Amino acid sequence: MEAHVDVQPDEASTIADRVFGQLRQAIVEGNIPPGSKISEPEMAARYGISRGPLREAMRRLESANLVERRPNLGARVITLSSEQLLEIYVIREALEGLAARLAAERMSAAAIADLKALLEQHRGEIAREYWQAYFQKEGDMDFHYRIVQGSGNQRLIGILCDDLYHLARMYRCKFGMVSNRARDALKEHELIVDAIAERDGELAELMMRRHIRASRRNVERRLATETTTQQRTDP
Amino acid sequence: MEAHVDVQPDEASTIADRVFGQLRQAIVEGNIPPGSKISEPEMAARYGISRGPLREAMRRLESANLVERRPNLGARVITLSSEQLLEIYVIREALEGLAARLAAERMSAAAIADLKALLEQHRGEIAREYWQAYFQKEGDMDFHYRIVQGSGNQRLIGILCDDLYHLARMYRCKFGMVSNRARDALKEHELIVDAIAERDGELAELMMRRHIRASRRNVERRLATETTTQQRTDP
């Protein structure tokens, strides 16, 4: 449990770690726009550090697939294409389906109780119409995050939590995904937790796959209408 | 297609790239034993470079999950536990099953023909008893590698080819996996390719999952007998 935690801007033993967390947050939230070049001297000056730690932070961003680096040409924030977003959904369907099955087999009773409490909280927030503030931002991620943790497969946890989830968040910040699917998603979450609580791994996997597929199709619809009704925003 | 290629010791624009490839090979092949500490000054001296590029190479090895680094304590080659090996198999089953399905849908006819030719070659090698030299080492990897490439999902390709496959090779080098399963595996490979050639994604996924599951069970049996008949080699 010591790995795979979000490196927050504060508390980090090394400068490179701290700057990595800050840069990741800035990139994911769109403060450093996709496709923009990151100049090492400029960034180092902005954060008041040397180029050494900054380069290390950049390398970690590269391995997290948030920036692309090419020799002698420097680093650019990745550009988000709809194809890549759909690729991520396809992988998440397989991987989180697996995670749900494993979680149903191995998650502790206490963790399941916590999960149910989280869903109860979400239910309340949606009823009070707070969901636009919370659920669509982090609530959904919290849910998926916990199930993946519950799988107990460290490598699976690493792939999903260290890489794919940050990318998914980045997309969410880019296109402001105001989801009309919040209620449906909550319903699906409940079905998944029920299956896990009954230790029915097969059903949990099925429900998780169906849930992520529904999310993907929602995004596909949104992308389709977006490209037909208005211009793309790629310069 | 420019990414996800094995960085060979030669031809690499930057020193860090070259040393990364050399170190990865040394680690995967067991020349730098698992669990051993990697001293930056010592390694830099051995390769005749400065600590800067070496640190970059180490960082890339860490993101490939071949070494573990802890602040102020340095880097160690990962220790291979049987649990981790099985974790990898579980993930491969899900991910390569997905890859096989996508490959059945999207692989070009030419690529499928190449795949068939590769299998034909393997068949010949096994018949001539050369399989102990080739098949068990890289032939199996070649097969899986091509199908993953055929999926066309760049992120899936990255996860499997950049990370998991090197780890799998590392395990293979550690325990000298002389497989009595070569003939069975070839048979399973043929079934998978047949399904892909008939564009039957569902069947291709099923066969690939079954194939990897069989491999995993073979490893499990081997591990079980190993631990009961002889001492573990962990010091």
Next chain:
DNA sequence: TTACGATAAAGTGTCGACACTTTCAATGGA
């Protein structure tokens, strides 16, 4: 005016040196 080439600017890759942390060993005391 446009195309080509040279020069300068900016940026990345690499290096050696210093500061701080960890580790180990020797010394002293209980």
Next chain:
DNA sequence: TCCATTGAAAGTGTCGACACTTTATCGTAA
């Protein structure tokens, strides 16, 4: 004899400087 303390040695983290590559700019010639 054993444990704690202290000092040195080794190692990692960080920094500034230099070399080489890429890019932009300017000047010249067609």
